[in-house]
Amino acid sequence: MELKLSGIKKAFDNNEVLKDIDFTFESGKIYALLGRNGAGKTTLFNILAEELKEDGGEAFLYKDGKMKQVESTDISYVYSDPILPEFLTGYEFIKFFMDINKDKIDKNKKIEEYFDIIKINERDRHRLIKTYSHGMKNKLQMLMFIISRPEIILLDEPLTSLDVVVALEVKRLLREIRSSHIIIFSTHIL
Numbered sequence: 576m577e578l579k580l581s582g583i584k585k586a587f588d589n590n591e592v593l594k595d596i597d598f599t600f601e602s603g604k605i606y607a608l609l610g611r612n613g614a615g616k617t618t619l620f621n622i623l624a625e626e627l628k629e630d631g632g633e634a635f636l637y638k639d640g641k642m643k644q645v646e647s648t649d650i651s652y653v654y655s656d657p658i659l660p661e662f663l664t665g666y667e668f669i670k671f672f673m674d675i676n677k678d679k680i681d682k683n684k685k686i687e688e689y690f691d692i693i694k695i696n697e698r699d700r701h702r703l704i705k706t707y708s709h710g711m712k713n714k715l716q717m718l719m720f721i722i723s724r725p726e727i728i729l730l731d732e733p734l735t736s737l738d739v740v741v742a743l744e745v746k747r748l749l750r751e752i753r754s755s756h757i758i759i760f761s762t763h764i765l
Contacts, residue, residue, distance in 0.1 A: 582632035651720030661705035
């Protein structure tokens, strides 16, 4: 499987942020977009996730010998600042997410098994999301791509808010799933 970017362009006013971006990402690998703040990493992610319109160019997904334009449903986007419904508990939110994505999920897995993967304990699962640390909110976002299994996973500064142990767990998880996904993360530090 491949994600092919061809001539992606984006400018804000007269400031050209992305200029004719051409690249091919392959499943089985983990890619890092390294650049200073303001370099255009998040802009590229927002274009791929259809949250921002590009000024030119296209993104295609090649899978099983077929080509199609990338759609937001092909992507799971882990934001640097998590956007989650803080009035729900982690459990309520993930249950809701599983209900609306039942056509994509592994029907043999229970919700508790998913929480175990990212090591959110029983007590914390039933706390309001607004009480979660930034790292726990990031883990919830990551749980969404574990459940929905999209072709493309975009992680915007995913490790900056995680403690060392959790960051190692996330890296291990990404290595385990990379064969069936295209994984791209952005960072300004390595």
